[in-house]
Amino acid sequence: MAMRTIQDVRIPSRSAQTVLVLAICVQRVLMLVVRVKVGRVQQLSQSVQAAAVKMGGGNDKDKNCYCMDSKTFPPSIFPDSPSVQETLDAIKALPDCSSDMYSIDPKIYPTCQKDKIGAPQHGSDGKPSVQDSIKDWCASVDGKKVQKQSESSAGTVFEMFLFAYYSFWLSANLWHKPPKNNKCTGEATIKKDECIDALSTAMEHCDPKSDSTHGASYSTGCISYNITLDSGQNKYSPPWAPLSVGDQIGQCDKRNSSGVSYKFWKGIYLKFCAEVDKDPKAKKSNQYTQDDFKEPKSEKARALMRFMPRTPPLMPDTYTKKYGQDYQFDFEFTGADGDCRGSCSDAMATISSTCGHTSAEQDKMALSATLNAGCGTYSIKVTPPQPDQVFCGFHDNSIEPKYLTSYSTSDIDDAISAFCSDPNARVSNPPERMPFINGLFSDIKSPWPHRYYRSKSTDGGDTAVEIYAQFADQIMAGDLECEAGDDQQFSVKDYEERCKEVLGKAVSGCSKDSETFKESSILLEHEGGNGCVVWGVVATKYEEEGAKG
Secondary structure (H helix, E strand, O other): OOOOOHHHOEOOOHHHHHHHHHHHHHHHHHHHOOOOOHHHHHHHHHHHHHHHHHHHOOEOOOOOOEEOOOOOOOHHHOOOOOOHHHHHHHHHOOOOOOOOOEEOOOOOOOEEOOOOOOEEOOHHHOOOOHHHHHHHHHHHOOOOEEEEOOOOOEOEEEEEEEEOOEEEEEEEEEOOOOOHHHOOOOEEEOOHHHHHHHHHHHHHHHOOOOOEEOOEEEEEOOEEEEEEEEOOOOOOOOOOOOOOHHHHHOEEOOOOEEEEEHHHHHHHHHHHHHHHHHOOOOOEEEEEEHHHOOOOOOHHHHHHHHOOOOOOOOOHHHOOOEOOEOOEEEEEEOOOOOOOOOOHHHHHHHHHHHHOOEOOOOOEEEOEEEEEOOOOEEEEEEEOOOOEEEEEOOOOOOOOHHHEOOEEHHHHHHHHHHHHOOOOOEEOOOOOOOOOOOOOOOOOOOOOOEEEEEEEOOOOOEEEEEEEEEEHHHOOOOOOOOOOOOOOOEEOHHHHHHHHHHHHHHHHOOOOOOOEEOOOEEEEEOOOOOOOEEEEEEEEEOOHHHHHO
Protein backbone atom coordinates (compact mmCIF):
# COMPACT_ATOMS: atom_id res chain seq x y z
CA MET A 1 0.00 0.00 0.00
CA ALA A 2 1.45 3.33 -1.02
CA MET A 3 2.10 5.84 1.73
CA ARG A 4 0.11 9.06 1.38
CA THR A 5 2.24 12.17 1.41
CA ILE A 6 1.49 15.05 3.72
CA GLN A 7 0.30 17.23 0.78
CA ASP A 8 -2.60 14.85 0.13
CA VAL A 9 -4.21 15.38 3.53
CA ARG A 10 -7.16 17.81 3.86
CA ILE A 11 -7.44 19.70 7.14
CA PRO A 12 -10.97 21.10 7.73
CA SER A 13 -10.39 23.06 10.96
CA ARG A 14 -8.27 26.21 11.40
CA SER A 15 -6.04 24.72 14.11
CA ALA A 16 -5.56 21.58 12.07
CA GLN A 17 -4.63 23.70 9.04
CA THR A 18 -1.86 25.34 11.04
CA VAL A 19 -0.54 21.93 12.03
CA LEU A 20 -0.61 20.79 8.45
CA VAL A 21 1.27 23.83 7.20
CA LEU A 22 3.85 23.50 9.94
CA ALA A 23 4.14 19.84 9.13
CA ILE A 24 4.79 20.61 5.47
CA CYS A 25 7.38 23.20 6.45
CA VAL A 26 9.12 20.77 8.79
CA GLN A 27 9.02 18.00 6.22
CA ARG A 28 10.60 20.21 3.56
CA VAL A 29 13.20 21.49 6.02
CA LEU A 30 14.17 18.01 7.08
CA MET A 31 14.50 16.86 3.49
CA LEU A 32 17.05 19.64 2.97
CA VAL A 33 19.23 18.61 5.88
CA VAL A 34 21.63 16.19 4.22
CA ARG A 35 23.48 15.46 7.47
CA VAL A 36 20.46 13.66 8.95
CA LYS A 37 20.17 9.93 8.58
CA VAL A 38 17.71 8.90 5.90
CA GLY A 39 15.94 6.53 8.21
CA ARG A 40 15.39 9.21 10.83
CA VAL A 41 14.06 11.68 8.31
CA GLN A 42 11.60 9.11 6.99
CA GLN A 43 10.54 8.21 10.52
CA LEU A 44 10.03 11.86 11.47
CA SER A 45 8.16 12.56 8.24
CA GLN A 46 5.81 9.70 8.91
CA SER A 47 5.23 10.95 12.45
CA VAL A 48 4.46 14.46 11.21
CA GLN A 49 2.04 12.99 8.65
CA ALA A 50 0.39 10.87 11.31
CA ALA A 51 0.06 13.93 13.55
CA ALA A 52 -1.59 15.87 10.77
CA VAL A 53 -3.97 13.01 9.99
CA LYS A 54 -4.83 12.72 13.64
CA MET A 55 -5.72 16.43 13.80
CA GLY A 56 -7.42 16.71 10.40
CA GLY A 57 -9.27 13.54 9.66
CA GLY A 58 -7.36 12.33 6.62
CA ASN A 59 -9.36 13.86 3.76
CA ASP A 60 -7.02 13.91 0.78
CA LYS A 61 -8.69 16.45 -1.53
CA ASP A 62 -6.90 19.69 -0.66
CA LYS A 63 -3.54 20.71 -2.05
CA ASN A 64 -3.64 24.45 -1.53
CA CYS A 65 -1.25 24.62 1.45
CA TYR A 66 2.21 25.74 0.58
CA CYS A 67 5.35 26.89 2.35
CA MET A 68 6.34 30.43 1.39
CA ASP A 69 9.83 30.18 2.86
CA SER A 70 12.16 27.32 3.70
CA LYS A 71 14.56 27.41 6.62
CA THR A 72 16.70 24.62 8.06
CA PHE A 73 16.42 23.67 11.69
CA PRO A 74 18.88 21.57 13.72
CA PRO A 75 17.76 17.91 13.61
CA SER A 76 18.41 17.69 17.33
CA ILE A 77 15.20 19.60 17.98
CA PHE A 78 13.23 16.38 17.38
CA PRO A 79 13.45 13.24 19.51
CA ASP A 80 15.48 10.35 18.17
CA SER A 81 12.39 8.12 17.97
CA PRO A 82 9.48 10.58 17.87
CA SER A 83 5.93 9.59 18.57
CA VAL A 84 3.03 11.51 17.09
CA GLN A 85 2.59 13.56 20.25
CA GLU A 86 6.29 14.23 20.57
CA THR A 87 6.32 15.45 16.97
CA LEU A 88 3.43 17.83 17.65
CA ASP A 89 5.19 19.16 20.73
CA ALA A 90 8.34 19.66 18.73
CA ILE A 91 6.48 21.56 16.00
CA LYS A 92 4.92 23.89 18.55
CA ALA A 93 8.36 24.61 19.94
CA LEU A 94 9.71 25.84 16.61
CA PRO A 95 10.34 29.59 17.13
CA ASP A 96 10.66 30.58 13.46
CA CYS A 97 7.92 28.58 11.74
CA SER A 98 5.45 31.46 12.07
CA SER A 99 2.91 33.20 9.82
CA ASP A 100 5.79 34.97 8.09
CA MET A 101 6.88 31.61 6.68
CA TYR A 102 3.59 30.39 5.30
CA SER A 103 0.22 31.50 4.06
CA ILE A 104 -3.08 29.69 4.07
CA ASP A 105 -6.70 30.71 3.62
CA PRO A 106 -8.84 29.28 6.45
CA LYS A 107 -11.56 28.70 3.86
CA ILE A 108 -9.10 26.61 1.84
CA TYR A 109 -10.54 27.79 -1.47
CA PRO A 110 -10.88 31.33 -2.84
CA THR A 111 -14.37 32.81 -2.78
CA CYS A 112 -15.94 32.81 -6.26
CA GLN A 113 -18.23 35.63 -7.38
CA LYS A 114 -19.85 33.59 -10.16
CA ASP A 115 -21.16 36.72 -11.88
CA LYS A 116 -23.13 36.40 -15.10
CA ILE A 117 -20.68 38.87 -16.64
CA GLY A 118 -17.38 37.39 -17.76
CA ALA A 119 -14.17 39.34 -18.38
CA PRO A 120 -11.46 38.02 -20.76
CA GLN A 121 -9.09 35.90 -18.68
CA HIS A 122 -5.98 35.81 -20.89
CA GLY A 123 -4.51 38.11 -23.51
CA SER A 124 -5.64 35.74 -26.25
CA ASP A 125 -9.22 35.97 -24.95
CA GLY A 126 -9.55 39.74 -25.34
CA LYS A 127 -8.20 43.02 -24.09
CA PRO A 128 -7.79 44.16 -21.47
CA SER A 129 -7.37 40.69 -20.01
CA VAL A 130 -7.63 40.07 -16.29
CA GLN A 131 -4.31 38.19 -16.31
CA ASP A 132 -2.37 41.10 -17.85
CA SER A 133 -4.21 43.65 -15.72
CA ILE A 134 -3.29 41.75 -12.55
CA LYS A 135 0.40 42.00 -13.37
CA ASP A 136 0.25 45.69 -14.25
CA TRP A 137 -1.99 46.66 -11.33
CA CYS A 138 -0.06 44.73 -8.69
CA ALA A 139 3.14 46.38 -9.92
CA SER A 140 1.51 49.82 -9.71
CA VAL A 141 0.28 49.33 -6.12
CA ASP A 142 3.40 47.61 -4.80
CA GLY A 143 4.26 49.19 -1.45
CA LYS A 144 0.89 50.93 -1.02
CA LYS A 145 -0.85 50.55 2.29
CA VAL A 146 -4.41 49.52 2.99
CA GLN A 147 -5.75 50.96 6.21
CA LYS A 148 -8.77 50.43 8.38
CA GLN A 149 -10.97 53.52 8.25
CA SER A 150 -13.60 52.57 10.81
CA GLU A 151 -14.91 49.63 12.78
CA SER A 152 -17.34 48.72 10.01
CA SER A 153 -15.41 49.45 6.82
CA ALA A 154 -11.88 49.03 5.55
CA GLY A 155 -9.93 51.26 3.22
CA THR A 156 -9.62 49.78 -0.25
CA VAL A 157 -7.02 50.27 -2.97
CA PHE A 158 -8.66 49.64 -6.32
CA GLU A 159 -8.78 50.31 -10.03
CA MET A 160 -11.46 49.81 -12.67
CA PHE A 161 -10.79 48.27 -16.10
CA LEU A 162 -13.30 48.69 -18.92
CA PHE A 163 -14.17 45.99 -21.41
CA ALA A 164 -17.10 45.95 -23.85
CA TYR A 165 -20.05 47.48 -21.97
CA TYR A 166 -18.85 46.29 -18.56
CA SER A 167 -15.98 46.59 -16.13
CA PHE A 168 -13.87 44.50 -13.79
CA TRP A 169 -12.22 45.84 -10.64
CA LEU A 170 -8.99 44.73 -8.98
CA SER A 171 -8.87 45.65 -5.32
CA ALA A 172 -7.08 45.05 -2.07
CA ASN A 173 -8.38 45.69 1.42
CA LEU A 174 -7.64 44.58 4.96
CA TRP A 175 -8.72 41.02 5.69
CA HIS A 176 -11.85 41.40 7.79
CA LYS A 177 -11.14 38.57 10.25
CA PRO A 178 -7.62 37.22 9.70
CA PRO A 179 -6.19 34.39 11.86
CA LYS A 180 -4.87 35.69 15.15
CA ASN A 181 -1.43 34.23 14.55
CA ASN A 182 -1.12 36.45 11.47
CA LYS A 183 -0.72 39.33 13.92
CA CYS A 184 -2.53 41.80 11.68
CA THR A 185 -2.98 45.42 12.71
CA GLY A 186 -4.97 48.30 11.25
CA GLU A 187 -2.54 48.63 8.35
CA ALA A 188 -0.92 46.32 5.83
CA THR A 189 1.41 46.78 2.87
CA ILE A 190 0.65 45.39 -0.58
CA LYS A 191 3.46 43.28 -2.01
CA LYS A 192 3.63 42.87 -5.76
CA ASP A 193 4.39 39.14 -5.87
CA GLU A 194 1.89 38.28 -3.16
CA CYS A 195 -0.75 40.36 -4.99
CA ILE A 196 -0.11 38.60 -8.32
CA ASP A 197 -0.07 35.15 -6.71
CA ALA A 198 -3.29 35.74 -4.75
CA LEU A 199 -5.29 37.17 -7.64
CA SER A 200 -3.98 34.60 -10.13
CA THR A 201 -4.76 31.76 -7.72
CA ALA A 202 -8.28 33.12 -7.20
CA MET A 203 -8.89 33.51 -10.94
CA GLU A 204 -7.54 30.08 -11.90
CA HIS A 205 -9.35 28.33 -9.06
CA CYS A 206 -12.78 29.87 -9.77
CA ASP A 207 -12.58 29.65 -13.57
CA PRO A 208 -10.11 26.87 -14.41
CA LYS A 209 -9.23 26.30 -18.06
CA SER A 210 -11.65 29.05 -19.10
CA ASP A 211 -11.45 32.00 -21.45
CA SER A 212 -13.35 34.28 -19.04
CA THR A 213 -13.31 35.27 -15.39
CA HIS A 214 -16.47 35.75 -13.35
CA GLY A 215 -14.98 37.24 -10.17
CA ALA A 216 -13.05 35.84 -7.21
CA SER A 217 -11.46 36.77 -3.90
CA TYR A 218 -8.51 35.36 -1.99
CA SER A 219 -7.12 36.37 1.39
CA THR A 220 -3.54 35.92 2.47
CA GLY A 221 -1.43 37.39 5.25
CA CYS A 222 -3.49 40.42 6.28
CA ILE A 223 -4.94 41.43 2.91
CA SER A 224 -7.89 40.29 0.83
CA TYR A 225 -7.35 40.54 -2.94
CA ASN A 226 -10.42 40.71 -5.16
CA ILE A 227 -11.57 40.50 -8.79
CA THR A 228 -15.06 41.98 -9.08
CA LEU A 229 -17.27 42.14 -12.17
CA ASP A 230 -19.71 45.01 -12.65
CA SER A 231 -22.06 46.50 -15.22
CA GLY A 232 -21.21 50.07 -14.14
CA GLN A 233 -18.46 52.14 -15.71
CA ASN A 234 -17.98 54.98 -13.22
CA LYS A 235 -14.44 54.75 -11.86
CA TYR A 236 -15.50 56.57 -8.69
CA SER A 237 -18.39 54.21 -7.94
CA PRO A 238 -17.07 50.72 -7.13
CA PRO A 239 -19.72 47.99 -6.83
CA TRP A 240 -18.95 47.37 -3.13
CA ALA A 241 -19.50 51.09 -2.31
CA PRO A 242 -21.69 52.55 -5.08
CA LEU A 243 -22.41 56.23 -5.16
CA SER A 244 -25.94 57.54 -5.07
CA VAL A 245 -27.21 58.82 -8.41
CA GLY A 246 -26.88 62.40 -7.14
CA ASP A 247 -23.29 61.86 -6.03
CA GLN A 248 -22.37 60.27 -9.35
CA ILE A 249 -23.81 62.86 -11.68
CA GLY A 250 -24.59 65.90 -9.52
CA GLN A 251 -27.93 67.29 -8.42
CA CYS A 252 -29.88 70.17 -9.96
CA ASP A 253 -33.37 71.28 -10.88
CA LYS A 254 -33.44 70.89 -14.64
CA ARG A 255 -36.79 72.68 -14.84
CA ASN A 256 -35.17 76.04 -14.06
CA SER A 257 -32.79 77.22 -16.74
CA SER A 258 -30.26 80.01 -16.29
CA GLY A 259 -30.27 80.79 -20.00
CA VAL A 260 -26.45 80.48 -20.04
CA SER A 261 -24.86 77.95 -22.40
CA TYR A 262 -22.86 75.15 -20.76
CA LYS A 263 -20.03 76.00 -23.17
CA PHE A 264 -19.83 79.55 -21.90
CA TRP A 265 -20.03 78.30 -18.30
CA LYS A 266 -17.00 76.08 -18.91
CA GLY A 267 -15.02 79.15 -19.80
CA ILE A 268 -15.89 80.50 -16.33
CA TYR A 269 -15.35 77.46 -14.09
CA LEU A 270 -11.76 76.92 -15.28
CA LYS A 271 -10.78 80.06 -13.38
CA PHE A 272 -12.33 78.74 -10.17
CA CYS A 273 -10.69 75.35 -10.57
CA ALA A 274 -7.31 77.01 -11.00
CA GLU A 275 -7.85 78.52 -7.53
CA VAL A 276 -8.94 75.19 -6.02
CA ASP A 277 -5.93 73.38 -7.50
CA LYS A 278 -3.57 75.73 -5.65
CA ASP A 279 -4.76 74.34 -2.31
CA PRO A 280 -7.37 71.56 -2.62
CA LYS A 281 -7.85 71.28 1.15
CA ALA A 282 -8.84 74.93 1.55
CA LYS A 283 -12.41 76.15 1.49
CA LYS A 284 -13.13 78.30 -1.56
CA SER A 285 -15.97 80.65 -2.41
CA ASN A 286 -15.66 82.86 -5.50
CA GLN A 287 -17.95 84.94 -7.68
CA TYR A 288 -17.33 85.78 -11.32
CA THR A 289 -19.10 87.62 -14.13
CA GLN A 290 -19.28 87.24 -17.89
CA ASP A 291 -16.13 89.36 -18.11
CA ASP A 292 -14.14 86.49 -16.53
CA PHE A 293 -14.83 84.18 -19.47
CA LYS A 294 -11.80 82.52 -21.04
CA GLU A 295 -12.12 80.20 -23.97
CA PRO A 296 -10.93 76.71 -22.92
CA LYS A 297 -7.52 76.08 -24.41
CA SER A 298 -6.47 72.80 -22.81
CA GLU A 299 -6.70 69.51 -24.65
CA LYS A 300 -8.73 68.14 -21.75
CA ALA A 301 -11.34 70.87 -22.02
CA ARG A 302 -11.58 70.44 -25.78
CA ALA A 303 -11.90 66.68 -25.32
CA LEU A 304 -14.77 67.17 -22.88
CA MET A 305 -16.58 69.40 -25.36
CA ARG A 306 -16.37 66.71 -28.04
CA PHE A 307 -18.75 64.57 -26.01
CA MET A 308 -21.41 67.29 -25.89
CA PRO A 309 -24.13 67.81 -28.54
CA ARG A 310 -23.08 69.87 -31.55
CA THR A 311 -24.06 73.52 -31.36
CA PRO A 312 -23.00 76.59 -33.34
CA PRO A 313 -19.67 78.14 -32.30
CA LEU A 314 -20.00 80.35 -29.25
CA MET A 315 -18.31 83.74 -29.21
CA PRO A 316 -16.90 85.08 -25.91
CA ASP A 317 -19.08 88.23 -26.10
CA THR A 318 -22.35 86.31 -26.35
CA TYR A 319 -23.23 87.26 -22.78
CA THR A 320 -23.00 90.91 -21.80
CA LYS A 321 -24.67 93.11 -19.24
CA LYS A 322 -28.44 93.18 -19.41
CA TYR A 323 -30.80 95.55 -17.58
CA GLY A 324 -27.60 97.15 -16.31
CA GLN A 325 -26.68 93.91 -14.53
CA ASP A 326 -23.91 91.35 -14.87
CA TYR A 327 -24.33 87.62 -15.18
CA GLN A 328 -23.11 86.27 -11.85
CA PHE A 329 -21.41 82.88 -11.44
CA ASP A 330 -20.97 81.67 -7.87
CA PHE A 331 -18.74 78.73 -6.99
CA GLU A 332 -18.12 77.12 -3.62
CA PHE A 333 -16.04 74.16 -2.43
CA THR A 334 -16.08 72.95 1.15
CA GLY A 335 -12.42 71.96 0.99
CA ALA A 336 -11.00 68.45 0.62
CA ASP A 337 -11.08 66.11 3.61
CA GLY A 338 -9.73 62.77 2.44
CA ASP A 339 -9.30 61.42 -1.07
CA CYS A 340 -11.34 63.09 -3.83
CA ARG A 341 -12.91 61.04 -6.60
CA GLY A 342 -11.49 63.48 -9.12
CA SER A 343 -10.20 66.99 -9.65
CA CYS A 344 -12.22 70.20 -9.59
CA SER A 345 -12.33 70.14 -13.40
CA ASP A 346 -13.66 66.57 -13.30
CA ALA A 347 -16.42 67.66 -10.92
CA MET A 348 -17.36 70.66 -13.07
CA ALA A 349 -17.36 68.55 -16.23
CA THR A 350 -19.77 66.14 -14.52
CA ILE A 351 -22.03 69.02 -13.49
CA SER A 352 -21.91 70.32 -17.08
CA SER A 353 -22.95 66.96 -18.43
CA THR A 354 -25.79 66.52 -15.95
CA CYS A 355 -27.07 70.07 -15.55
CA GLY A 356 -26.08 71.73 -18.83
CA HIS A 357 -28.96 70.59 -21.00
CA THR A 358 -31.98 72.56 -19.81
CA SER A 359 -34.28 74.75 -21.95
CA ALA A 360 -35.81 73.89 -25.30
CA GLU A 361 -32.38 74.06 -26.94
CA GLN A 362 -31.00 71.51 -24.42
CA ASP A 363 -27.77 73.46 -24.06
CA LYS A 364 -28.33 75.76 -21.07
CA MET A 365 -27.06 75.42 -17.50
CA ALA A 366 -29.47 74.97 -14.61
CA LEU A 367 -29.64 77.82 -12.09
CA SER A 368 -27.81 75.81 -9.42
CA ALA A 369 -26.19 72.42 -8.83
CA THR A 370 -24.21 70.45 -6.27
CA LEU A 371 -21.82 67.50 -6.50
CA ASN A 372 -20.34 65.39 -3.70
CA ALA A 373 -16.77 64.63 -4.74
CA GLY A 374 -16.13 62.21 -1.88
CA CYS A 375 -13.72 64.56 -0.14
CA GLY A 376 -16.02 67.58 -0.16
CA THR A 377 -18.94 69.20 -1.95
CA TYR A 378 -18.97 71.58 -4.90
CA SER A 379 -21.85 74.05 -5.26
CA ILE A 380 -22.52 76.33 -8.20
CA LYS A 381 -25.09 79.02 -8.90
CA VAL A 382 -25.79 81.00 -12.07
CA THR A 383 -27.67 84.28 -11.67
CA PRO A 384 -28.67 85.93 -14.93
CA PRO A 385 -29.69 89.61 -15.02
CA GLN A 386 -33.10 89.93 -13.44
CA PRO A 387 -35.98 91.60 -15.32
CA ASP A 388 -37.38 92.43 -11.89
CA GLN A 389 -34.46 94.34 -10.44
CA VAL A 390 -34.48 95.12 -6.71
CA PHE A 391 -32.64 98.07 -5.17
CA CYS A 392 -32.35 98.18 -1.40
CA GLY A 393 -32.16 101.45 0.53
CA PHE A 394 -33.69 103.45 -2.31
CA HIS A 395 -36.08 106.22 -1.30
CA ASP A 396 -37.03 109.83 -2.02
CA ASN A 397 -34.14 112.12 -1.13
CA SER A 398 -36.57 114.45 0.63
CA ILE A 399 -36.97 111.86 3.42
CA GLU A 400 -34.30 112.37 6.02
CA PRO A 401 -32.54 109.15 7.10
CA LYS A 402 -33.47 109.77 10.75
CA TYR A 403 -37.11 109.17 9.89
CA LEU A 404 -36.48 105.78 8.28
CA THR A 405 -37.37 102.84 10.48
CA SER A 406 -38.20 99.16 10.42
CA TYR A 407 -41.52 97.39 10.43
CA SER A 408 -42.81 93.90 10.91
CA THR A 409 -42.98 91.85 7.71
CA SER A 410 -46.04 90.13 9.14
CA ASP A 411 -47.99 93.39 8.57
CA ILE A 412 -46.84 93.99 5.03
CA ASP A 413 -48.93 91.31 3.30
CA ASP A 414 -52.18 93.03 4.29
CA ALA A 415 -50.82 96.41 3.21
CA ILE A 416 -49.72 95.06 -0.19
CA SER A 417 -53.09 93.36 -0.73
CA ALA A 418 -54.92 96.59 0.09
CA PHE A 419 -52.75 98.64 -2.27
CA CYS A 420 -52.95 96.21 -5.19
CA SER A 421 -56.75 95.91 -4.96
CA ASP A 422 -57.32 99.68 -4.75
CA PRO A 423 -59.70 100.57 -7.63
CA ASN A 424 -58.61 104.22 -7.71
CA ALA A 425 -54.78 104.08 -7.88
CA ARG A 426 -53.51 104.61 -11.40
CA VAL A 427 -50.02 104.87 -12.90
CA SER A 428 -49.88 107.40 -15.72
CA ASN A 429 -47.61 109.78 -17.58
CA PRO A 430 -47.82 112.63 -16.83
CA PRO A 431 -48.32 111.51 -13.22
CA GLU A 432 -51.47 111.96 -11.21
CA ARG A 433 -51.41 114.99 -8.89
CA MET A 434 -50.84 114.45 -5.20
CA PRO A 435 -54.10 115.25 -3.34
CA PHE A 436 -54.56 117.03 -0.07
CA ILE A 437 -54.36 114.39 2.65
CA ASN A 438 -56.53 114.98 5.69
CA GLY A 439 -54.79 112.58 8.01
CA LEU A 440 -52.02 110.29 6.92
CA PHE A 441 -54.04 107.11 7.23
CA SER A 442 -57.26 108.44 5.79
CA ASP A 443 -58.99 106.56 2.99
CA ILE A 444 -57.43 108.13 -0.12
CA LYS A 445 -59.76 108.03 -3.14
CA SER A 446 -57.39 109.82 -5.50
CA PRO A 447 -55.78 108.16 -8.58
CA TRP A 448 -52.44 109.26 -7.13
CA PRO A 449 -50.68 105.85 -6.77
CA HIS A 450 -49.31 106.33 -3.24
CA ARG A 451 -50.89 104.91 -0.09
CA TYR A 452 -49.93 104.88 3.59
CA TYR A 453 -50.59 102.05 6.01
CA ARG A 454 -50.11 101.86 9.75
CA SER A 455 -47.71 99.27 11.14
CA LYS A 456 -45.79 98.66 14.34
CA SER A 457 -42.05 99.21 14.31
CA THR A 458 -39.68 96.90 16.12
CA ASP A 459 -39.42 99.38 19.01
CA GLY A 460 -43.19 99.32 19.48
CA GLY A 461 -43.97 102.75 18.01
CA ASP A 462 -46.25 103.55 15.08
CA THR A 463 -44.79 103.33 11.61
CA ALA A 464 -46.10 104.69 8.34
CA VAL A 465 -45.48 102.25 5.49
CA GLU A 466 -45.70 103.94 2.11
CA ILE A 467 -46.39 101.78 -0.95
CA TYR A 468 -46.34 103.28 -4.41
CA ALA A 469 -45.99 102.64 -8.14
CA GLN A 470 -44.73 105.18 -10.71
CA PHE A 471 -42.68 105.40 -13.84
CA ALA A 472 -38.94 105.59 -13.23
CA ASP A 473 -38.40 109.13 -14.50
CA GLN A 474 -41.13 110.47 -12.19
CA ILE A 475 -39.38 109.59 -8.92
CA MET A 476 -35.86 110.65 -9.76
CA ALA A 477 -34.96 107.09 -10.83
CA GLY A 478 -34.55 107.95 -14.47
CA ASP A 479 -30.80 107.31 -14.30
CA LEU A 480 -31.51 103.61 -13.74
CA GLU A 481 -30.86 101.63 -16.90
CA CYS A 482 -34.17 100.35 -18.15
CA GLU A 483 -34.84 98.51 -21.38
CA ALA A 484 -38.63 98.43 -21.25
CA GLY A 485 -40.78 99.94 -23.97
CA ASP A 486 -42.84 103.12 -23.86
CA ASP A 487 -44.78 103.99 -20.71
CA GLN A 488 -48.33 102.70 -20.78
CA GLN A 489 -50.96 104.02 -18.36
CA PHE A 490 -52.62 101.31 -16.27
CA SER A 491 -54.83 100.82 -13.24
CA VAL A 492 -53.13 99.11 -10.30
CA LYS A 493 -56.17 96.90 -9.68
CA ASP A 494 -56.10 95.67 -13.30
CA TYR A 495 -52.55 94.58 -12.56
CA GLU A 496 -53.40 93.11 -9.14
CA GLU A 497 -51.60 89.73 -9.18
CA ARG A 498 -48.50 91.14 -10.79
CA CYS A 499 -48.61 94.03 -8.29
CA LYS A 500 -48.54 91.58 -5.35
CA GLU A 501 -45.71 89.63 -6.95
CA VAL A 502 -43.36 92.54 -7.56
CA LEU A 503 -43.98 94.23 -4.19
CA GLY A 504 -43.40 90.90 -2.49
CA LYS A 505 -40.05 90.65 -4.28
CA ALA A 506 -39.16 94.20 -3.22
CA VAL A 507 -39.72 93.25 0.42
CA SER A 508 -38.11 89.80 0.40
CA GLY A 509 -35.13 91.01 -1.61
CA CYS A 510 -34.12 93.46 1.10
CA SER A 511 -35.34 91.88 4.34
CA LYS A 512 -32.47 91.19 6.71
CA ASP A 513 -34.41 88.31 8.23
CA SER A 514 -37.85 86.79 8.05
CA GLU A 515 -39.32 89.00 10.79
CA THR A 516 -38.34 92.58 10.10
CA PHE A 517 -37.82 94.86 7.14
CA LYS A 518 -35.17 97.48 7.79
CA GLU A 519 -34.44 99.11 4.46
CA SER A 520 -36.60 100.93 1.99
CA SER A 521 -36.57 99.33 -1.43
CA ILE A 522 -37.83 99.55 -4.97
CA LEU A 523 -38.30 97.06 -7.76
CA LEU A 524 -37.73 98.20 -11.34
CA GLU A 525 -39.64 96.26 -13.99
CA HIS A 526 -37.70 95.75 -17.21
CA GLU A 527 -40.16 93.46 -18.93
CA GLY A 528 -43.49 94.23 -17.30
CA GLY A 529 -45.20 95.34 -20.49
CA ASN A 530 -46.15 98.83 -19.22
CA GLY A 531 -42.78 100.54 -19.49
CA CYS A 532 -40.18 101.26 -16.80
CA VAL A 533 -42.40 100.94 -13.74
CA VAL A 534 -40.97 101.35 -10.23
CA TRP A 535 -42.72 99.68 -7.30
CA GLY A 536 -41.62 100.93 -3.91
CA VAL A 537 -41.89 100.33 -0.18
CA VAL A 538 -40.55 102.70 2.48
CA ALA A 539 -41.18 102.85 6.21
CA THR A 540 -40.96 106.08 8.24
CA LYS A 541 -41.65 107.02 11.80
CA TYR A 542 -45.16 108.31 12.24
CA GLU A 543 -44.52 112.01 12.18
CA GLU A 544 -46.31 114.21 9.67
CA GLU A 545 -43.16 116.06 8.72
CA GLY A 546 -41.23 112.95 7.90
CA ALA A 547 -44.10 111.01 6.44
CA LYS A 548 -45.18 113.71 4.03
CA GLY A 549 -41.61 114.51 3.02
